[in-house]
Amino acid sequence: MLGVLLGLSAALGFGIAAVFARVGLQDIKATTGTLVSLVVGTIITMALAFVFHTDAILKLAGVAFLWFLLSAFINFPLGRLLNFTGVSMAGVSKSAPIVGSSPLFATILAISIGGESINTMIAIGTLSIIGGLAMILSQR
Known part of the structure; x- marks a missing residue:
């Protein structure tokens, strides 16, 4: 049951983030919004990861690290740029379900x-x- 609640919470967070992105992208380009989002997100995520999971990070196998690196490149800079561009061009109500x-x-x-x-x-x-x-x- 906890997994379902966490999944629903993530879905809510993604929905809210799409609306915030739409508002934020009214006066800037999608590339600028992507950069700001990535920098802030990276700082917060790295801080939380090192505070709560330092041992696991340090024990991560090299091949696993490479897979996570590839995933991060595809998901974050590329995925977020395409997502923000879609939100900017089509709006949240069309873009978010397609991303979903x-x-x-x-x-x-x-x-x-x-x-x-x-x-x-x-x-x-x-x-x-x-x-x-x-x-x-x-x-x-």
Whole structure:
């Protein structure tokens, strides 16, 4: 149950952040907003990580560090820039649900690269995401 509550809290946080980004991007470019967001986020995250998990960070295997580094590069600078640009151009109500379709891509990659299998619930969820995207993209 705690995992579900944490997931819902994260979803709420992402929704609020998208609205704040839209307001913040009214007078600046998406690249500037991305830079400010990354600098502030990096400082806060690194401070919290070192305060609460110093031992785990120092024991991290080199190959795991490289995977996290690759993930961080794709997710943070590139993902945030594209997200902020989308919010700036299309608005939060269209951009946020499209960004929220990331489970669709995670599922495709998990099956094709990670060797995971698909079951009925995953198939239903995937089709629901595709249907939601179709509805958003069909609106003018």
